[in-house]
Amino acid sequence: PATTVLLSVAMFRPENGQRDLIEALAGLPAYLAWQLWLAGEGPELAGCRRLAEERRLGGRVKFAGYRSDPAALYAGADLAVHASRSDALWLDIGRPDDYAEAQGRFARIRDRIIDG
Numbered sequence: 001p002a003t004t005v006l007l008s009v010a011m012f013r014p015e016n017g018q019r020d021l022i023e024a025l026a027g028l029p030a031y032l033a034w035q036l037w038l039a040g041e042g043p044e045l046a047g048c049r050r051l052a053e054e055r056r057l058g059g060r061v062k063f064a065g066y067r068s069d070p071a072a073l074y075a076g077a078d079l080a081v082h083a084s085r086s087d088a089l090w091l092d093i094g095r096p097d098d099y100a101e102a103q104g105r106f107a108r109i110r111d112r113i114i115d116g
Contacts, residue, residue, distance in 0.1 A: 003033040007077035009070045010084065012042030017083030019048055026055040036081075039064040039073055 006025075010016040018038055025036055038048065038061065045063070052061040064073060074080060 003035055004079065005035050005037060005077045006079045006081045007037045007039070007073055008081045008083060009039040009067070009073065010082070011040050012038075012044035012048060014044060015084060015086045016040075016042075016044075017085055018044060019051055020085075021081060021083040022048060022051050022055065022057065022061060025060070026057060034060060036061045037064055037073060037077060038062070039067050039070050041066045 008018060008021060010018070012018055021036065021038075025034065028034065036057075049063060052058060064070075067073060
């Protein structure tokens with residue numbers, strides 16, 4: 001099956017949830033084909049790198065560094081993930097038809113991850 005690429009672009013701070021995202025993905029069954037691309041810098045970066053290694057996700061979690069224009073990363077990803085516990089950036093995604101389209105994309109990606 002094709003590898004599903006999840007992308008998170010955010011400063012590495014505790015409230016942005018990169019550690020939570022790594023921990024959650026570490027719990028997925030090993031047979032699922034996925035990669036997590038993390039773009040950004042910040043005080044939690046080294047800890048997230050260690051966590052990915054501790055969870056034996058070195059081949060799945062890629063650290064892309066700071067990108068002033070992450071458009072190419074978004075173009076290469078299947079799903080953009082925003083794991084922040086405090087930022088409402090993605091809670092308002094626009095018109096209702098945008099929401100329906102986003103929900104449809106999520107369902108297709110979820111099915112691809114779960115069903116291969």
